[in-house]
Structure formats: C-alpha cells, structure tokens
Amino acid sequence: MTLSTRTLRAKVVVAGIGETTYYKHGKSPDPEFKLALMAILRACEDAGIGPREIDGFASYSNDRNDPSRLAAALGLPELRFSNMQWGGGGGGGAAAVANAAAAVATGIANCVVVFRALAQGQFARFGLGAQAATVSGEPAFTFPYGVMSPGQRYAMRAMRFMHEHGVKQEALRAIALASYHHAQANPRAVMHGRPLTAEMYDASRWIVEPFRLFDCCLENDGAAALILVPAERARDLRRPPVYLLGAAQGSEHRNAAPVHNAPLYGTSSFTTVAPNLYAMAGVEPKDVRVVQSYENFTGGVLMSLVEHGFFKAEEANDFLVPENLIAPTGPLPLNTSGGNLAECYMHGLELQLEAVRQVRGESSSQVPGADVSMVCSGPMVTPVSSLIFGSAATI
C-alpha cells in the first residue's frame, strides 16, 4: 500500500458550488468573463466564504478567463495558485478539481476555485470544422477527408468498440433517454420541459453514424464554479462537506498516436485511469451509488462505464436500458442533472456540481444514500480524468 502515504483521499472538501443561468449557445446576455465572475461569487455565497478568501484558480481546456485578471477583478489580497490542465478538452474536468485539491492539500493554496465559463456567441463554437484554407501536421491526414469535428473524430472509435462487442444502438439510446429524463426534474436544465422519447430518438437525424442528434452534447453559454478548502475546515462550513476521495487522470499507452493509431483504439481512454482512481478512493465499482459521465457523445459514456467496471462490454445491451440508469430506483443512476445532453454543456463542470449535490442530498433527481458519487470527464480524448466524492460517512 505505497499509495497510502501519498494520496488526496479525504484531505480536501468542496465547500460551495455555483453556476449562472444556463443559456442556449450565443444567447447569454452577459460576456464570458462576467459569467465566470458570477458563478464564482455564487459558489462563495453557497459556501459562506468571502470572495477575498480565494487564493487560487484551476480550469481546463484553455479557458479564456485568466486567473490573474480574475484575481484583480475580485480584489484578492494574493494569488497563490494559477493552474491550467493541458489538453483533452472536457477530459480535464475532474483533473482540474484534482489539481486544485492537490494545491490545497499540500499548502500551496488555501481556497481554490475550479471554474469553467463559455460564451460561444462571443467566441467560436466547438462543433464546427476548421475554417482555415490549409492544414498541416496530423489534421492534414484527416480534415481533407471530412473527418474534422469532435463527433467525426470519435464516431470512428465508438463504431469500432460497438463492432468488437456487439453493442446495439439501443444502448446509446438509453444513455440519451436517461439524461433527458433527469432534465425534466431540473429547472436549471436547458432541456427542462422538452422530454425525449425512444420514438423521437429513433426518428432523429444522423449526425455521423453511429451518433444521432440526441447522442451529441449541446453547446451552451454559462459558467460554473466550485470551491475547495482543506478538510480541517469541514466542520465550520455552511454546507455539508463533500470530500474528495480520489482522482486520476491520463490515458493508455500511446493513446494519442497520430491519425487514429492508438494501439487500443476502441476505448474511452480510461482503462489505466479507472484502476488508479479506485485505488486512491479506496472504493470499488459496487460502492458507487451515482455516476455523472461526460457525454460528448453517448458512445463515450458507454465505454466510460465499461472501463470504470460497472458492467462488461458484452453486457452493455442488457445493462444499458433506461430503468437501470434513472434515479432513484435504477442500480446505476446516470447523469442525474441531465448532463451535457440536456442540462447544459458547461464542458462537464456542471457534472461536478451535480455529483456534489448528490452527496449533499440536494439533487433534483436525488439518489437515496448517495454517499459515494463519481464523475468521469471527457471520454475518448486524452488526457481524461475521473474522481470520486464522498460524504462525511465515508471518511
């Protein structure tokens, strides 16, 4: 147990969470930087922590809102931690929390905000292909063939995985239905009041086979933030403390081998990450009561759940049915806020907030006894990351 002396387990707690109103892409009345500030202040309010206590920031996917500007805008006495997770887009969500937690646990900083802000009306959208006249390097081997958007890049991986394991389209459909089902109970959700049926899914247009429209994430405007403090402060917090039990990031051997040459191709990139996560958290898949699994595309959720050990790939058609994935009764409630498909594409940070709500017992689709709550960030990219939160009862 060499890990036991070097671990983040139970050293840091989530003190507060906050988000702005979630908007359809391009519909935010506020600019992106202001959205970031609003989410941070709401997280402070939730935590009962004064904004001037913040001394660090962590984000991912090249968030445009620079911590030094945030620190100046908020009048912070000092900035002690300014951190960006490299690469992987939404795969950096749990890693950003872990990076912040590592800073708090080791005394680099005392009160770190993890945030993500997006105003895609102000800036470019994710789902578009490159608009440049020429490409070189790896894109030169894919873009001229019309393989240029995230969906086009990752449909190829999902198709191979589904082929190798005989996974049917209905398995992907169940993932989409679960997200939309949960969004109907969540007033924050962009798709609140817009339920999805199996018939609507089956009739929806293909984006890129094997992904239909409802297999693909939304694109939205908004911001979300959470605040991490040392576990020693847990008793003094306004809200029930939510402990970070474990976190891991990375990807398999040569996952980024250029032009789709990863030796293990049909993967969400979690095969090495998930065992590290469980080892640090000291829990097993059967202990996890609720999962938020990043949906860039449903095929990635399928693989994430397999690679985190909830069922075998060959069992996917049997396990991935809506009743298994819906709170409160399903054995593995999935994406209980609606997630990237139906709550908001806040690049997966909304999944972290929802995982915290589950541990607190505050979700709009609450799972009873959700003492162990997992988030998987950004399947199929590299690096990916995942984490496990736990209640005080797990410590």
Added chain:
Amino acid sequence: MTAERTFALPEGLPRPVPEPDGLSNPYWEGANRGELWIQRCGSCRAWQWGPEWICHECLSFDVDWERVEGRGRIYSWERVWHPVHPALKDAGPYVAVLVELPEAGNVRMIGNLLGDPRQEVRIGAPVEAVFERHDDATPPYTLVQWRTS
C-alpha cells in the same frame, strides 16, 4: 448539373500542406507520384504512422520511409450526414474509413470509401488505395482514398 464527381468530397475543404518542419514531406511527395510511403524505423524496423521524429519502439532518430503497395482492410468507419464545413453543405452523406495496413505493421490511415455513399460498410473488408490528384491546387496535392477490392 450532373457533372461526374471527380473527387470524393467537394472542393473547398482545408487543403493539406506539408508542415514547416518538413516531417511528413516524403508522404506528400510520394502521394503526388501515386505512391504510398510510410515511416519505418531504420534501426529496429518498426512501422510508424502518423509520422514522428523518433521511433516509438526503440527511440532511434533514424526514422526512415518505406513504400507500401496500398492494400488494407477496413478497421472502422463512419457515415457523415451533418455538414460541419461550408464546403460540405448538401454533400452528405459520405463515408470515412479507418484502414489498417497489414503490410505495414497494421498502421492505420483515414480516407474516404469510394462508391455509393449509402453502401453497406463491413469492418474487415479488403480495400486498396486510390490516388486522388488535386493538380490545380496551389500547391498541388494528392489524397489517398480507398475502394473495396
């Protein structure tokens, strides 16, 4: 217009140009001659694709290039319906394939599968390379497409 489609996809997509450091020049120069060239380590003989400055197996910088016949099999595929680029508007569907080359250590390449875009695609099906010349482009370039064989 019922003009025969010369290219797998409409013109106007980003054009490939060799990167400033010249890493993939042998590939693009070979394609313009109707030849398929893949990286192969001069030291341990491992195949490597896409190109890199070092051999991922033995860490030798002696990465060489070798010509292959251009015969492979479909490793994965996708049929694209939603256009993400203005040049692709009304161009769908089209099929992109990931082809593995058993003759080159099973390295994989992306291309389009020629023929009916609504055809049934079978993983494992044998394919052969077709060189799609874009001689009027500046600079001229050649794409490597695939058809079932």
